[in-house]
Amino acid sequence: MRATCALFLASGMVLGGTTLGPSASAVTTGHGGGNPAQAPVPDVLGAQATYTPPPSGVSRVLTPTATTTPCDVVGTGAGTPPAIVAGDTSGDCPTDLTLTVQAGTLQVQVPNTWSLGEGVPGSTLSSNPTNPAPGYPDGFMVSDTRGEGITGSDWTVSVNLQVVNGAAAFVGPTESPGTNYHLGDVTYDPGTATNQESPPVGTITGPANPPVLLPSTGTAVEVLSATHAPGITSWIPTLNVVIPPAAPAGTYTATLSTSVTAA
C-alpha cells in the first residue's frame, strides 16, 4: 500500500478532492482497517498541520464516588436499587464496583410479528412491517433516555437471521416438516431513521449501499449507527426475500433479530 501511494504521488495524479498543506507527501494512508460503509479515501492525502497529543499517560481522572465495606450492600434511597460498592480481597466476590447514578435506559421496540405476504416462485417479495396495535408508533424504534451528558447517547443497531438447519434463511414449507427448503437471499433496508426530538438531534447513519444482504451464516450486520441521538429514533425497514423458481408452495418462516448496543 505504501508503494502504491508513492507511485500515485510521483505521477501527480489527483483523485477526488484535494488537501492542502505542507506535508502532503509525507503522509501515508491508514485506512487498511477502515470502515467499508464510508467513502474511500483518496490516495493523495492531506496535511497534518498541527497535532497536539494529550500528556502521555494522563487519560483519566479517578474520583471514587462511594466507599463501604467489602462486597457489601447499601441502600441508595427510595426508588433506586441497592448498590454494590468497594473492593473485596476474598477472591470470591466481585471487586471494585461503584454505583453509577443515572436514570433511563436504552430501549428497543420492534413489532412482534411481520408477515411479508405471499409471493410467486421466481420473484422477490418485499414488505414493510405494519402497525400491529393502535396507539403505537409505526415501525422499529430505539429510545435512549440514559442522558446524553452522561453517555453521549450513541448506539448502533444490527440485524441478523438466526440459523435454522444449517443456514440463516426463510425455511419451509411448514406444512411439510421434512422438506426444509431454504428460500433465497434476504436483504434489509432500514430506510430513513428519524429522531423524534423537536428539532431532531444527533447523526443517524444507515448503510452506504442499502439494502444490505443478511449473511446466510447468521452473522449480524450493522444497519444503523447513531451519535448524540437521545430520545426516540424510529425507522420503517424493508425486507426483501428472493423466492427461487423451484420453491415448493407453502408457508416459510425465519427469525429476525434486531440488536441494539450502546456505543
Next chain:
Amino acid sequence: MSVSGRGCVRRLSGVLMLALAAGIAIPGASAFARPSKGTPSSPGAAPHYLRFGVRLVDTPLAEADDPRAQQAIIDVLPTGSAIGPRILIVNEEPTAGVFAVFPGAAQISNGDFIGAADGIGNELTGWITVQHPTVRLGPGQSAMDQVTIRVPKGATKGEHYGVIWTEQVAPARDSRGVAVRMTARVGVRVYLGVGRGGLPPTQFDIMSITGMRPAPSRPLLIVAVNNVGGRAVDLEGTLRLTNGPGRSTAGAFNPQQMVTLAPGQSGNVVFALPATLPTGPWTANVTLQSGLYVATAQATVLFKPPVPGSRTNAAALAGAAAVLALIAIATFLAIRSRRPRRALA
C-alpha cells in the same frame, strides 16, 4: 457458577428483597443451559410490540469518570479475579414479558463493534455467568440482574470483547406465506483487558485529514486514525471549519458514525457536510475523543469535485502497475531458472 461469601449472600438477599418488593418473579438460574436457543416466548394473545430497556448500573471505581464506562463494561483484570456489574431490565410493554440474559461473543472489525451470531462464544463468554438467565416482568416492571466475570488462571492476555444480551422473543403465530418471527435484543458491550501491571495506555493518532466532494454526494472530510494504544477506542468528535471564503466558519459537525478500533487497527472517521458548503480553502479543526482521551488536529482542506479524467489516469496507472508487476515476476522466474538445481539422489 454461583457467587459465594458473606457479602455476596447479603447482596443476593438485597436483590431478592428488591425483587419481592417490586412484585417481580425471578426464576432460578439452574435450568437455563443455553438461553438464546431456548428463550421462552413472551406471552401475548394480541399483536403488539416487543419493547424493553436495559442499562448498565455499576461502573469500576477506576473508570468512574470515563463516559464509556457508564454504558459498557470496561475493565482490566488480572487472572484469578472477578467483577460483578449489574444491569437493569425494564419491561415497557402493557403485558408481561419474559427476557433471556446471556453473554455473546463480539469482534471489532471495519470500524464496527459487532456481536457475533447467536450461539457463538469466545474465550470471554466462557468466563461470564449471569445470576438470572431468565427474567419475567409484569407490565412496566423492572429488575436487576448480576453479571459475574471471573477471569481464570491461564486466560489469554490482552483485550477481549463480548456483549451481555437481554433478549425477548415474540411468540410463534399462525401465518401464511412468508413470515418473520421477531426477536429483540439490547446489549451491554464488554471490553475486558487481561493482564497485570496497571492499565494499558489508551492512545490513538490522527494520521491525516482529507477533504473531498464525491459527486453527487455531499462533501466529506475524512480523518484517518491509528489506534496505537493497548485498549480499544470508540471514536467520536467534532469538526469545525474556519478561515473559509470571506473569513466564514462552519460547524460544529458530528461524524457520520462512531468508529471503534481495536489496538493496532486503523480506520476512518467521516464527517458528512452540507452540500452547499463552498469549496474553500478551509481550516479544518478536528477533535476526536474516546472516553477521556482527546486528540486534536488541524489542516487546510479543499472540497473540490472529482477531477474529470482522473478515472482515466487511474486506469492507465493501474495498467502500468500491472505491466511492472509482470516484468518483476518474469525477472524473478528467469533468475530462479538460472539457479543450480540440487541433483536428485
